[in-house]
Amino acid sequence: MSELQSVEAALASLLQGVTPLEGESVASELAAGRVLADEVIARLDVPPFDNSAMDGYALHHEDAGGRLPIAQRIAAGSEPQPLARGTCARIFTGAPLPPGADCVVMQEKVELDGDVASIPGQVPWDNNVRHRGSDVNAGSTLLSRGHRLDAAALGFLASQGIVEVAVCRRPRVALLTSGNEIVEPGQPLEPGQIYNSNRPMLKALLEQFGADVGFIASMPDDADGTRAMLALAAEQADVVVSTGGVSVGEEDHVKPAIEAIGRLDLWRLALKPGKPLALGRLDASDGREVRFVGLPGNPVSSFVAAWLFLRPLMGALLGCPRFANLPKFHARAAFDTRTGPRRHYMRVALNMAEGEVTAHAFPDQGSGVLASCVGADALALIPADTHIAEGDSVECLWLRGG
Ligand SMILES: Nc1nc2c(c(=O)[nH]1)N[C@H]1C(S)=C(S)[C@@H](COP(=O)(O)OP(=O)(O)OC[C@H]3O[C@@H](n4cnc5c(N)ncnc54)[C@H](O)[C@@H]3O)O[C@H]1N2
Numbered sequence: 001m002s003e004l005q006s007v008e009a010a011l012a013s014l015l016q017g018v019t020p021l022e023g024e025s026v027a028s029e030l031a032a033g034r035v036l037a038d039e040v041i042a043r044l045d046v047p048p049f050d051n052s053a054m055d056g057y058a059l060h061h062e063d064a065g066g067r068l069p070i071a072q073r074i075a076a077g078s079e080p081q082p083l084a085r086g087t088c089a090r091i092f093t094g095a096p097l098p099p100g101a102d103c104v105v106m107q108e109k110v111e112l113d114g115d116v117a118s119i120p121g122q123v124p125w126d127n128n129v130r131h132r133g134s135d136v137n138a139g140s141t142l143l144s145r146g147h148r149l150d151a152a153a154l155g156f157l158a159s160q161g162i163v164e165v166a167v168c169r170r171p172r173v174a175l176l177t178s179g180n181e182i183v184e185p186g187q188p189l190e191p192g193q194i195y196n197s198n199r200p201m202l203k204a205l206l207e208q209f210g211a212d213v214g215f216i217a218s219m220p221d222d223a224d225g226t227r228a229m230l231a232l233a234a235e236q237a238d239v240v241v242s243t244g245g246v247s248v249g250e251e252d253h254v255k256p257a258i259e260a261i262g263r264l265d266l267w268r269l270a271l272k273p274g275k276p277l278a279l280g281r282l283d284a285s286d287g288r289e290v291r292f293v294g295l296p297g298n299p300v301s302s303f304v305a306a307w308l309f310l311r312p313l314m315g316a317l318l319g320c321p322r323f324a325n326l327p328k329f330h331a332r333a334a335f336d337t338r339t340g341p342r343r344h345y346m347r348v349a350l351n352m353a354e355g356e357v358t359a360h361a362f363p364d365q366g367s368g369v370l371a372s373c374v375g376a377d378a379l380a381l382i383p384a385d386t387h388i389a390e391g392d393s394v395e396c397l398w399l400r401g402g
Pocket residue numbers: 177178179181182194195196197198199243244245246247248249273274275276295296297298299301367368
């Protein structure tokens with residue numbers, strides 16, 4: 001048996017020469033999940049004025065401890081008058097602090113007698129005041145290039161009144177599945193046939209990784225048709241992804257087809273599941289070199305390989321550093337396992353009770369058992385030739401972080 005290659009070497013080969021795609025301008029309200037192509041500079045101080053953090057009374061802190069006439073009422077959205085010393089202002093959360101006031105006392109601590117407020121003594125300067133620019137200063141970097149726009153980032157953009165942002169174009173991916181036995185859900189199953197589970201699973205994963213999966217097809221079962229399909233896919237995509245037909249079988253037309261219209265590198269990785277992997281380049285008619293990634297057909301193998309290879313590839317095309325590596329952490333194994341020459345990426349569900357994270361492995365970790373991926377929060381990474389006993393600490397890769 002020829003020597004198995006490392007996941008890291010295959011990934012480095014896949015990412016070699018990949019640069020971020022060009023930027024495009026989109027409406028901020030449609031930009032959830034997109035990746036910034038440029039840094040965003042703050043236009044405004046946020047908050048734009050000193051304001052109250054509480055419903056209460058604004059005053060000069062040296063006037064605390066006395067009975068102060070209420071000189072004005074300041075609602076959020078209104079413009080305050082200057083506050084004379086020895087008086088206070090009724091004020092509400094978010095309302096601008098009047099000139100002359102430097103603190104706010106919450107109303108629960110104040111006794112009222114008609115239009116006079118009794119303020120307890122010793123109120124610190126600054127009490128319950130949110131200062132202009134305490135969140136963001138105009139001119140500072142609001143968000144960096146490569147930031148994936150999540151809910152908080154969208155709120156942050158809106159706080160600046162920004163309605164349009166420059167984001168990286170979504171990588172266009174063509175997704176091809178193969179195998180005579182594969183039937184689309186909705187069709188009847190004949191003997192020997194199974195439903196196509198890789199197609200919706202990989203489409204969803206690719207979209208989660210930021211791709212636009214615009215071309216989806218089944219690979220024809222003849223050499224000419226396969227070549228034509230791959231060439232057509234390459235015309236409309238930045239990346240062509242296929243599943244199936246990458247092991248040692250003879251029924252496969254993909255390998256010769258790719259070699260006819262590009263280059264192909266077959267990898268046998270020290271990885272379980274997902275040993276066979278095909279990486280290549282297809283030449284599009286406009287001179288573009290389109291990446292080809294041939295994932296194994298076994299659903300679990302293609303699921304794991306998608307996380308290990310397609311996510312960083314989409315990250316490199318989107319200029320999104322957080323997609324380069326899956327977040328790592330340690331958990332306590334709730335299982336016993338031994339590995340051979342291949343590193344095992346076990347699908348585990350996590351239990352986070354009682355201050356400790358425990359990894360529970362689905363009992364059947366076979367590469368055809370998709371049930372092991374359903375409910376998997378992480379991949380427990382078990383090095384080659386290792387025994388992990390129950391209670392040992394195992395390194396895990398987090399799958400729920402987006
Ligand atoms: N003699 C050897 N046989 C196999 C080896 C090997 O080294 N020597 N490697 C095994 C490993 S590991 C894997 S992984 C698979 C990879 O096989 P292929 O990529 O060639 O995939 P297929 O043979 O086409 O299919 C494998 C398996 O997956 C099912 N499948 C395929 N596509 C889909 C789909 N879209 N939805 C659901 N299921 C799918 C297919 O029916 C097969 O059961 O090879 C091993 N064999």
